[in-house]
Amino acid sequence: xxxxxxxxxxxxxxxxxxxxxxxxxxxxxxxxxxxxxxxxxxxxxxxxxxxxxxxxxxxxxxxxxxxxxxxxxxxxxxxxxxxxxxxxxxxxxxxxxxxxxxxxxxxxxxxxxxxxxxxxxxxxxxxxxxxxxxxxxxxxxxxxxxxxxxxxxxxxxxxxxxxxxxxxxxxxxxxxxxxxxxxxxxxxxxxxxxxxxxxxxxxxxxxxxxxxxxxxxxxxxxxxxxxxxxxxxxxxxxxxxxxxxxxxxxxxxxxxxxxxxxxxxxxxxxxxxxxxxxxxxxxxxxxxxxxxxxxxxxxxxxxxxxxxxxxxxxxxxxxxxxxxxxxxx
Amino acid sequence: xxxxxxxxxxxxxxxxxxxxxxxxxxxxxxxxxxxxxxxxxxxxxxxxxxxxxxxxxxxxxxxxxxxxxxxxxxxxxxxxxxxxxxxxxxxxxxxxxxxxxxxxxxxxxxxxxxxxxxxxxxxxxxxxxxxxxxxxxxxxxxxxxxxxxxxxxxxxxxxxxxxxxxxxxxxxxxxxxxxxxxxxxxxxxxxxxxxxxxxxxxxxxxxxxxxxxxxxxxxxxxxxxxxxxxxxxxxxxxxxxxxxxxxxxxxxxxxxxxxxxxxxxxxxxxxxxxxxx
Ligand SMILES: Nc1ncnc2c1ncn2[C@@H]1O[C@H](COP(=O)(O)OP(=O)(O)O)[C@@H](O)[C@H]1O
Ligand SMILES: Nc1ncnc2c1ncn2[C@@H]1O[C@H](COP(=O)(O)OP(=O)(O)O)[C@@H](O)[C@H]1O
Ligand code: SF4
Ligand SMILES: [Mg+2]
Ligand SMILES: [Mg+2]
Numbered sequence: 001x002x003x004x005x006x007x008x009x010x011x012x013x014x015x016x017x018x019x020x021x022x023x024x025x026x027x028x029x030x031x032x033x034x035x036x037x038x039x040x041x042x043x044x045x046x047x048x049x050x051x052x053x054x055x056x057x058x059x060x061x062x063x064x065x066x067x068x069x070x071x072x073x074x075x076x077x078x079x080x081x082x083x084x085x086x087x088x089x090x091x092x093x094x095x096x097x098x099x100x101x102x103x104x105x106x107x108x109x110x111x112x113x114x115x116x117x118x119x120x121x122x123x124x125x126x127x128x129x130x131x132x133x134x135x136x137x138x139x140x141x142x143x144x145x146x147x148x149x150x151x152x153x154x155x156x157x158x159x160x161x162x163x164x165x166x167x168x169x170x171x172x173x174x175x176x177x178x179x180x181x182x183x184x185x186x187x188x189x190x191x192x193x194x195x196x197x198x199x200x201x202x203x204x205x206x207x208x209x210x211x212x213x214x215x216x217x218x219x220x221x222x223x224x225x226x227x228x229x230x231x232x233x234x235x236x237x238x239x240x241x242x243x244x245x246x247x248x249x250x251x252x253x254x255x256x257x258x259x260x261x262x263x264x265x266x267x268x269x270x271x272x273x274x275x276x277x278x279x280x281x282x283x284x285x286x287x288x289x290x291x292x293x294x295x296x297x298x299x300x301x302x303x304x305x306x307x308x309x310x311x312x313x314x315x316x317x318x319x320x321x322x323x324x325x326x327x328x329x
Numbered sequence: 330x331x332x333x334x335x336x337x338x339x340x341x342x343x344x345x346x347x348x349x350x351x352x353x354x355x356x357x358x359x360x361x362x363x364x365x366x367x368x369x370x371x372x373x374x375x376x377x378x379x380x381x382x383x384x385x386x387x388x389x390x391x392x393x394x395x396x397x398x399x400x401x402x403x404x405x406x407x408x409x410x411x412x413x414x415x416x417x418x419x420x421x422x423x424x425x426x427x428x429x430x431x432x433x434x435x436x437x438x439x440x441x442x443x444x445x446x447x448x449x450x451x452x453x454x455x456x457x458x459x460x461x462x463x464x465x466x467x468x469x470x471x472x473x474x475x476x477x478x479x480x481x482x483x484x485x486x487x488x489x490x491x492x493x494x495x496x497x498x499x500x501x502x503x504x505x506x507x508x509x510x511x512x513x514x515x516x517x518x519x520x521x522x523x524x525x526x527x528x529x530x531x532x533x534x535x536x537x538x539x540x541x542x543x544x545x546x547x548x549x550x551x552x553x554x555x556x557x558x559x560x561x562x563x564x565x566x567x568x569x570x571x572x573x574x575x576x577x578x579x580x581x582x583x584x585x586x587x588x589x590x591x592x593x594x595x596x597x598x599x600x601x602x603x604x605x606x
Contacts, residue, residue, distance in 0.1 A: 043508035187371040187535065192579035195589070214508060217538075217581030221589045240585045258513045259583045260538040262565055270517040271542035275510035278478055 005074070006176055006208050007032040007055070012068030014050050014059065022283055024050050024063065026232040029309070032176065037202065037209040039223035039240070041216065041255075045279055046229040048212045052178045056095060057085040073175075091121045094169030094207075098181035100161035103168065104153040110137070110164050111149035117171045136167040141197055159190035166197060173205055180212040195222060216259045220244060228252050231280055231290040234309065237316040248315045248322040250295045251275075289320070297321045331398035332359040333496060333529050334383070339392035339402075341375075341382050352378040354553035355392070362496070365523065365530040367540035367561070370550030371576075376533045379550075380499045383531070384418060385409045397496065414444055417490040419483070421502035426486060427474040433460070433485055434470040440492045459488040462525075463518060480511035487518065491526055499531045504539065516543055538580060541565060549573045 014025040025047045032038045040048050053059050055070055057079035070077045072092065078084040089095070097103055105113060114136060115129040124132075130149070137145035140163040153161055162182060169177055179198065183191035195218065202209055211222055219226055219240065226243045228236040228251065236249040247253045257273035277294040286292050289302045301320050309318045341353040352375045360366050370376055381387035383394050385401060394402040401412045417440075420426040427436055434456050441452045457467040463484040474482055483503055490498050500519070504512040519530060520543060532544060540547055541561045549557040549570065557570040568574045578590040 043510065189371065189575055189579040192581070192590075195581070199589070215581065216509075216583040220583050220585040220587070221581040223585075244583070244585050255509060256583070258509045260541060261583060262538050262541065262577070262580060271520050272513035272516050272539075274513035274517055276514075278480060278511065279508075 004033060005031040006034045006072070007210075008069070008071040008074075009051070009055065010069045010071070012051065012054060012070070013066040014047070014054055014063055015066050016062055017064050020066075023066075024232055024282060025054070025068075027068070028229070028232075028234050030227045030234060030237060032208050032210060034175065035202070035206050035208055036224045037211055037222055039219040039226045040210060040212045040229060041214060041219050041226060042229035043214055043255075043279060045231075045282070047232045048229060049180055051229075052095070052180055052210065052212060054079065055178065056089055056093065057082065087121075090117050090169075090174070091172045092174050092176065094172075094174040094177045096162070096165050096169050096177065096179040096182045098184045100158065100165045101153065103165045104161060106153055109150050109152055110156075114149075114164065114168050114171060117168045121172045132171075133167075136171055137164070139201075140164070140167045140170070141193065142167075157190075159186050159194065162186060162190075162194060163197070166194070166201070170201055170205065170207075174207060176208045176210065177201075178210045178212070181214070182211075183218075184213070184215075191218075198222070216255060228255070231285060232282065233290060233318060234316075235291070235318045238314060242314045246315075246324060248312055248317040248324075249291075249319050250297050250321075251291050253324075254294075331395070333362045333364070333397060334360040334531070335395040336379075336383065337393050337395075339379070339382055339394065340390040341378055341387060342390055352553055353382060353389075356550075356553075356555050357392075358548055358555060358558065360497070360529055360531065363523070363527055363529055364546070365532055365544045367544035367547045368531060368533045368550055368555075369535065369537050369540065369547055369576075371535055374550045375553040376535075376550055377501055380418065380501050380531070380533060384416060384499060385413075414440075414493040415496045416499070417493065417495040417497070418499040418501065419486045419490050419503045421505050427482060429474055432471050432473060433465070433477075436474070436485060437488045437492055440489060444493060446493065455492065456488075459491060462522070463488045463491075464514075478511075479507050480514060483507065483515050484518065487515075487522070491522065491528070494526065495528060497529045497531065499533070501533045502535065503532075505534065505536070512539065519543075537564075537576060549576070 008031040010029050012025050012028045013023060015023045028051055042048055050059065050063065054065055059065065070079055077088065111130060111133050114133045118129050118132055133149055134145045137148055142148050142160060142163050183194050186194065198209060201207065213219060223240045225239050227234055228249065230251050236252045243252065247256055254275040258275055260272060275294055280286055280290060288304050289307050292298045292302045307318045307320045309316055312322050337357050339353055339356045342349050342351045356379055368376055378387060382389045385404065389402055393400055396412055396415060401409060437456045437459055438452050441455060446452065457470065460467045460470060465481060465484050477485065504515050507515065516539065532540060534540060544561050546558060547561045547564050548555045549572065551572040557573050564573060565577065568577055
């Protein structure tokens with residue numbers, strides 16, 4: 001057991017209920033240290049959201065955790081016990097989703113909903129809670145918090161709603177915040193404000209953040225460490241500096257090359273670098289390495305043997321032939 | 330020679346329960362033949378409304394649109410008909426913009442049928458050629474849209490838009506719903522098709538990073554107006570308008586050695602104050 005970690009996920013496997021052959025997460029392992037930002041990155045469908053929902057004990061009814069331990073401060077999280085998890089959610093682990101309306105109830109005021117989170121975990125009066133809510137709304141940068149507290153969600157812009165959800169997630173000063181694509185639905189200028197808000201909250205409260213995103217720009221700006229996922233597997237893990245300077249896995253390299261870099265004109269040829277092919281269907285994965293049909297480096301071995309996760313230098317990588325193929329751009 | 334597209338002082342507004350929304354406020358620009366012009370702006374700034382005005386799908390309040398030297402704004406449906414073939418569009422959501430009950434071959438052939446181009450056999454042949462050209466296997470022609478991935482559905486949309494050999498295709502956020510690796514595939518495809526089909530693109534996006542190596546020029550839109558137009562690289566290096574600077578600074582750079590920027594709050598004004606720039 002690693003005493004220094006806040007969260008440990010070990011060999012997590014998730015499948016649709018009753019379908020032992022199909023897996024959505026195929027043995028995913030990673031951990032989060034107190035106060036750090038871990039980015040989990042990968043294209044849609046690779047399992048980022050299901051990994052975080054498994055931690056919260058909120059997997060959709062059709063899915064089940066088949067194996068794998070989830071430890072919080074070294075203790076197993078009671079993810080299958082909803083009553084016990086209610087104490088963890090909000091209090092120890094806060095969560096922010098892509099769609100703020102998923103976390104907000106349209107028929108209650110903002111103030112009511114934020115106060116509810118506080119009252120669930122703390123024994124204070126409604127009047128005290130209201131003062132705390134105004135303060136929280138101010139801290140997340142909402143204009144005129146004493147007015148917004150009595151508004152309904154639909155009266156706010158998307159960015160303002162996401163700030164409210166962040167206020168709810170931070171209300172009880174959790175140790176860990178899981179932010180699942182928190183700005184994907186927002187404009188880039190609003191995204192920048194939300195990211196600065198998260199950074200500030202992290203500095204002030206010392207919380208750890210799991211930032212789930214497909215945006216490598218956000219990863220570069222926000223993360224200390226990065227986990228790259230592909231088709232239900234962790235394929236690479238490294239510090240943000242190492243990952244961008246010397247990505248080891250061909251998929252990571254492809255993602256980095258496909259990401260447009262502002263101010264860098266490509267010499268001739270096509271406007272953008274692409275990864276050929278597409279993500280395999282979870283019901284019909286290729287044999288051996290899941291990335292093989294799209295991989296420029298695939299060999300016979302990749303067809304038959306699934307690559308195990310191993311340490312190469314400062315990087316953890318699941319590939320038979322890791323290393324630089326050519327410099328990224 | 331006249332420009333391919335000339336939009337002059339275009340205005341469009343909507344009457345809503347909360348009053349009049351002036352979505353497009355005096356937009357003017359020109360596009361040359363074979364050019365790609367990117368129209369970049371944040372949500373609600375009027376990009377889609379402007380596109381719909383140009384396509385004749387949205388009534389305009391004032392101003393005019395000229396395609397190939399002929400006025401196409403303010404025409405009746407029937408008057409617009411001969412111009413429709415020259416102007417096609419590809420929408421953001423490949424999932425909702427394709428009729429789920431029609432086979433791919435029908436979806437791509439429909440514009441040819443509507444405009445009565447060639448014989449039935451010729452149309453069939455054209456469809457298969459188009460599928461091949463956009464990277465779809467011709468033997469998939471009898472499949473339905475739900476059997477394709479998001480990127481493939483966007484290829485179907487592109488084949489359909491190309492069928493009538495238009496001079497202009499308006500692409501409204503065609504890659505916004507797609508993953509980065511697939512985004513790159515679609516943008517590269519559009520780029521390759523441009524030469525063969527001699528088509529111009531008005532490429533609408535909220536993502537300025539996508540268009541730098543793709544568009545010839547970029548127009549930045551803010552609150553219903555085009556606030557800046559320039560060569561793509563030039564806009565990056567030397568943005569002139571305050572909004573463009575705010576936008577560029579907010580874009581997170583995929584390099585951990587570049588510190589986080591985006592400290593400007595220009596856009597907050599839109600939410601809290603509302604109204605003009
Ligand atoms: N309720 C569900 N039942 C069955 N499969 C699901 C369910 N929810 C998600 N999935 C599948 O799980 C995989 C991973 O999904 P998800 O974690 O949401 O991906 P990401 O967040 O990386 O985009 C996807 O292939 C998705 O189709
Ligand atoms: N049919 C409509 N009725 C009322 N308002 C509309 C309608 N379509 C668009 N708008 C408004 O016009 C403005 C511009 O919208 P739109 O052109 O869709 O922006 P964009 O495509 O840049 O996101 C927005 O304020 C939007 O709410
Ligand atoms: S294991 Fe083989 S196929 Fe998979 S990423 Fe590595 S080189 Fe490519
Ligand atoms: Mg997700
Ligand atoms: Mg739009």
